[in-house]
Amino acid sequence: MKVRWTFIIVIALLLGYSTFFYVSRSPLITDDFHPEKSCDAITRKSDVLYVMPFFNNKPLTDYPEWCVQILSLNKTLGLHGITHEYHEFLKPIQTKQLTEAIDIFEQCFGYKPTLFRPPYNKISPENEILVHEFNMTVYDTTYILHPYCHCTPGPIMKILNWIIAC
Numbered sequence: 001m002k003v004r005w006t007f008i009i010v011i012a013l014l015l016g017y018s019t020f021f022y023v024s025r026s027p028l029i030t031d032d033f034h035p036e037k038s039c040d041a042i043t044r045k046s047d048v049l050y051v052m053p054f055f056n057n058k059p060l061t062d063y064p065e066w067c068v069q070i071l072s073l074n075k076t077l078g079l080h081g082i083t084h085e086y087h088e089f090l091k092p093i094q095t096k097q098l099t100e101a102i103d104i105f106e107q108c109f110g111y112k113p114t115l116f117r118p119p120y121n122k123i124s125p126e127n128e129i130l131v132h133e134f135n136m137t138v139y140d141t142t143y144i145l146h147p148y149c150h151c152t153p154g155p156i157m158k159i160l161n162w163i164i165a166c
Contacts, residue, residue, distance in 0.1 A: 027047035027048050027076075028045055028046045028047050028048070028148075028149065028164075028166070029046065029047070029048045029049075029050065029117075029148035029149065030042050030043065030046040030048070030049050030050065030148065030149040030150070030151060030166070031050045031080055031117065031148055031149070031150050031151075032050070032052060032080065032084065032150050032151050032152070033049045033050055033051045033052065033080065033151055034051065034052045034055040034060070034151075035055075035058075035060065035062075035063040035066040036055050036056060036058065037055065037151040037152045038151070038152075039149075039151035039152065042149050042151060042161075042166050043070075043073070043075075043151075044073075045149075045165075045166065046075060046149065047075065047076060048075065048076045048077075048078060048115070049070070049075050049076070049077050049078070050077075050078045050079070050080035050115070050117040050139075051070075051077055051078065051079060051080055051105065051108075051113075052080050052081060052082075052083070052084045053079065053081075053082060053100075053101040053102075053104040053105050053108075054082060054083045054084075054101070054104070055083070055084065057083075059104045060104050060105065060107075060108040061104055061107045061108055063108075064108075067108035067109060070109070071109050071110065076115070077105075077109060077113065077115075078113050078114070078115030078116060078117055078136075078139065079101060079102065079105055079113040079115065079116045079117070079136065080116075080117050080118075080119065081101075081117075081118060081119040082097055082098065082100075082101040084119045085119070086119070086120065087119070087120055087122045088118075088119055089118040089119065089122060089123040089124065089127045090122050090123070090124050090127075091124075092124075092126070092127075093127050093130060095130065098130060098131070098134060099134075102134060112134075112135075113136055114135065114136055114137060115136060115137055115139055116131045116134075116136040116137065116138050116139065117138075117139045117140065118138070118140055121140045122140075123138060123140060149161050149164065149166035150166075
């Protein structure tokens with residue numbers, strides 16, 4: 001019986017270490033990035049920032065100084081939905097809506113996004129095709145496989161941000 005528990009503990013420790021090792025060597029991703037959601041400490045640590053083109057009906061282009069500041073950090077930037085509504089990319093998205101979001105991103109940062117992350121990692125097959133038509137790679141890896149940070153997280157995400165050292 002004692003050998004069995006020792007084995008279980010060793011396996012649990014190895015799994016924990018392996019997970020920590022994998023996460024610590026993966027690019028650190030931050031979601032929900034917008035000038036109205038400040039997270040300077042996380043921003044400095046992050047490798048990839050997924051930006052919301054609109055938040056509270058305010059486009060990124062309303063913050064030109066912020067755009068310049070973020071661009072100067074030399075981070076990888078991607079588009080994170082349009083308005084970041086719950087499961088917004090499970091609903092039909094019009095080409096016009098996505099075009100406007102991409103244009104806002106381009107006006108802010110000077111180039112079109114090549115990465116796209118759907119809010120809540122949910123995207124319909126039709127919307128995935130639409131995103132690909134704009135030459136963007138869809139990143140929808142689940143949190144379990146590649147943890148990511150959140151600016152201004154809710155209670156549960158605060159704990160997860162702490163666990164992965166955001």
